[in-house]
Amino acid sequence: GAVVSQHPSWVICKSGTSVKIECRSLDFQATTMFWYRQFPKQSLMLMATSNEGSKATYEQGVEKDKFLINHASLTLSTLTVTSAHPEDSSFYICSARPDGTDTQYFGPGTRLTVL
Amino acid sequence: QKEVEQNSGPLSVPEGAIASLNCTYSDRGSQSFFWYRQYSGKSPELIMFIYSNGDKEDGRFTAQLNKASQYVSLLIRDSQPSDSATYLCAVGDSGYALNFGKGTSLLVTP
Numbered sequence: 001g002a003v004v005s006q007h008p009s010w011v012i013c014k015s016g017t018s019v020k021i022e023c024r025s026l027d028f029q030a031t032t033m034f035w036y037r038q039f040p041k042q043s044l045m046l047m048a049t050s051n052e053g054s055k056a057t058y059e060q061g062v063e064k065d066k067f068l069i070n071h072a073s074l075t076l077s078t079l080t081v082t083s084a085h086p087e088d089s090s091f092y093i094c095s096a097r098p099d100g101t102d103t104q105y106f107g108p109g110t111r112l113t114v115l
Numbered sequence: 116q117k118e119v120e121q122n123s124g125p126l127s128v129p130e131g132a133i134a135s136l137n138c139t140y141s142d143r144g145s146q147s148f149f150w151y152r153q154y155s156g157k158s159p160e161l162i163m164f165i166y167s168n169g170d171k172e173d174g175r176f177t178a179q180l181n182k183a184s185q186y187v188s189l190l191i192r193d194s195q196p197s198d199s200a201t202y203l204c205a206v207g208d209s210g211y212a213l214n215f216g217k218g219t220s221l222l223v224t225p
Contacts, residue, residue, distance in 0.1 A: 002161075008123040034212060043217040044159070044203070063131040093158045102147050 001027050004096045013084055014115055020080045021110045023094030029039045030096035032059035033077040034104060035069065050077040074099075084114040117142040119201070119206050120214035129224055133189040136219050138204030148180055148187045153218065154200045162202075163189070172208040194223045 003026040013019050023033055033050040046071055049057045056069035068080040077096075083087055091111050095104040118141040128134045136150075147166055151159035165171045165178040165187065176191040187206075191198055201220050205213040 044215050046212060046215075049212055091156075102213065103149065103161065103164060103214055104205070105161060106151075107156040 001103045002098065002103075003027055004022045004094065004105050004107040006067045006094055006110050008110060009108060010111040010113075015085050016083055017114060018080055018082045019079055019084055021092055021094070021112075022078070023077045023096065023107050025075045025096040025105075026046075028098040029074040030077075030094070031074060031099050031103060034095045034097070035077075035079050036093045036095065038093060038109075040091075044093070047079075068081065071093075081112065084112070086114045088112065089114045117145075117206070117214045119214045119216040121204050121219045123217060124220035125222050126219055127224060128192060128194050130196060132194050132209075132223075134194045134198065134221055134223065136189040136191070136204075136221065138187045138189075138206075138216055139185055140187070140204075140206045140214070142206065142208060142214075143179055143185065144208050145182075145185075145206045147213075148178070149207070149213065150176075150178060150189045150207040151203040151205060152200045153203060159203055173198045174177075178191050178218070191221075194221075196223050196225055199223050 005024045007022045010095045025099045035047045052071045052072040056065045071077040093109040149164045150162045153159040163178045171178045175192045179188045201218040203218045204216040207213045
């Protein structure tokens with residue numbers, strides 16, 4: 001149980017384009033999901049908290065207009081990187097928290113490369 | 116600021132030995148404590164969680180919690196080379212996101 005999927009697992013795009021990443025909780029409901037970014041050999045950095053049916057809460061320094069988050073159902077959150085640039089290249093990881101717990105289960109991550 | 120501190124390592128132990136990973140946290144109101152393992156290039160996976168003072172065992176893993184000292188640890192018995200990874204300590208206050216430490220790199224040598 002407690003499986004979280006992410007799609008795509010990797011993506012290469014041209015500078016200036018937008019990329020959408022999906023995060024799904026497969027066997028539980030998750031009112032709250034989280035989006036992280038991790039650069040090589042660095043620690044996890046929380047970008048935002050995604051809440052079903054409401055606006056996401058962004059961490060300080062994360063541009064909400066660049067990283068659009070939509071949490072339209074209890075099992076799906078999406079992160080759209082708009083007008084991507086090479087410095088946005090990173091490993092993006094989502095996590096989902098089963099309702100009623102504070103345990104986070106992570107998706108497998110999406111490796112984004114912007115050319 | 117809610118801090119979670121871990122020694123970055125690397126912690127090197129020989130195969131078959133006990134690996135001891137430590138974590139301290141600053142928020143006395145913390146209620147839940149987690150250990151995640153992250154292999155290079157992969158996302159974190161949950162190993163264990165603990166809520167009460169004392170020890171909690173699961174196979175080769177034992178989590179230890181001491182709320183008075185604001186200290187949580189993970190012991191890995193009979194360490195294997197496949198245990199080589201970065202171990203993340205995470206602390207929650209039952210209200211919001213978890214606070215993660217930066218992780219301890221463990222290397223188990225054959």
